[in-house]
Amino acid sequence: MPSTPRPLRKLGFLTIGLFDPADPARGHESTLEIIELGERLGFDSAWVRHRHLQYGISSPVAVLAAASQRTRRIELGTAVIPLGWENPLRLAEDLATVDLLSGGRLNPGLSVGPPMHYDQVRDALYPDTGDSEDFGHERVRRLLDLVRGKPASDFSGVEGFEVFSDVVQPHSPGLGGRLWYGGGSLGSARWAGEHGMNFLTSSVVKAAGPDEEPYDFAEIQRSLIREFRAHHPDGAAARVSQGLVVIPTDSASPEQRARYAEFAAKRLPRTTAPQGPARLLFAPDLVGTSAELAERLRADPAFREVDEVAFALPFTFAHEDYVQILTDMATKLGPALGWRPAV
Template identity: 30%
Template sequence: MKKRIGFLSFGHYQPARGSRTTTAQEALLQSIELAVAAEEIGIDGAYVRVHHFAPQFAGPFPLLAAMAARTRRIELGTGIIDMRYENPLSMAEQAAAADLISSGRLQLGISRGSQEPALRGYESFGFIPPEGSTDADMARSHTELFRTAIAGQPVTMSDPKTSGVSRGLAIEPQSPGLADRIWWGSATRATAVWTAQQGMNLMSSTLLSEDTGIPFDELQAEQIHVYRQTWKDVGHTHEPRISVSRSVLPITTDEDRLYFGGRTEDTQDQVGVLNGLRSRFGKTYVGEPDRIAEQLAADAAVRSADTVLLTVPNQLGVDYNARLLQTVANYIAPALGWEPNLAYAP
């Protein structure tokens, strides 16, 4: 199994001391430059997180299109888009356009979303769950219509007064193949089963909203196992893709040590309660590159996934994060069976 390595940026910006992304413009433009630098290093993917009502990335498609226009090979993705906030047909049009600009390199992670600072913020966007349903139900309903639209299926009818006939109309533009590059962000084994049943790729992060007492990587590996088994049982004809996210902070310079040398409290799994559910949070891998390489190579979920997304401290700027990715490429990722992807797509 080919191992892919990508970076995941949350796009934080604020006028804080030491921040190199004090404004939204800086965060956006630097993300484009980091995607260019990552491609030159041979990194496989450039992914962005999506949050609303917070000083970080929100609507991702202008950024993804700009990244696509400046690169030729690297995958471009999200991890994840909160479908409670999305108009499915408008999103389908924007996603198809960005995918066409990228020549088919989009990998869209979508889901119900995570904790947001706004109270039912999706209602401010005009989306209210129908009576008797939840916001999670609404996210899945939006997803169903979005996937129907990008698959080229009719989503409305033509007006006989203008066309002379009544026929089904699909959204435009269409980008063939995009429907196979949709990932669902899953935080439980049950959701992983549903994701496989739906025929979507699996995206699992550093948070699982369940805890059975076993280490995070083993619990996540169980999630991946039930996903793959369900995929096989359902009878899908193509191989799915699976990603996991990890926080990796190699220390090779005094600057690294200044920023992250004291992060010992994050180097173990954390267990807490989120939305009333006992949840398990993955640890941060921080230290010497060879030690991180050894730990990641022993990580059960990293071994099981084909794609590993590494969260980057984007507020430290392009140069810092490009050096971090170069360290990963030189000393950490090869231990996972990864090889740099330097061949340009036709």
């Protein structure tokens, strides 16, 4: 039986934070300005991507620390931090620090797997332990335990004039309930549910089955959501956020509309069949008026399962494009989906 769509409760957006290598400060400032705009427009959350050795945000926790001091209400998330690049203990300290600075608004999204282009970066990243590093779910479990207050050391107490804790400091009590897992397979959805995390599902899923099988992205995504909730202690109430590329055009100029349509058309071929050895299946980008987008989303089987989203901004657009898209999302698309701006 098809699910019944619910009014959209939380509206968020995701940005990659690209910058010109000749002026990286301006790109980072643009990202912070976009987050500030999101808060003024009433968005519930702003999320940043994570990129290493590319011209995007390499340190999302630092960027969100800055954003926390320029906003007061909007939730701040990462989508996602690939843990293969991180030491879970050090990351737990950084996340707790920024969560406290933000007043409890941090929503860290995480993923597993070897770092991208691992053979090329292994000697710089893990020169002594590259062949023995575990890039699977155990790395997430370690971070979960540390954030949630399990001991990191078998020593605590006073040594000379110094006082030591056996758990990560600072400790932010609510952070353990705001950790998200970014997953695209049934196995990852199940694992996230079993470990009491929240679940981020994006415009990419993993296709299972033979090559000749017809694939329906939304049906696969819905199966992930249901698998996650079936294994989560909170069941149907477990938090899931959907992150598709959605581009409303209500106030866009003719030039912007043409450019947005061209962007989506160039990316459409990758949605017809699984891509690469990982068999990744991509969702089509959604471009149109808010009325058109709302109709398409309400018909989407996966969207009908959720009541919060973090729509992804296209990677390569200009700052003024993001202003137009976010403004239309908040004033046109969100209300058409039953959402009300936060105050």
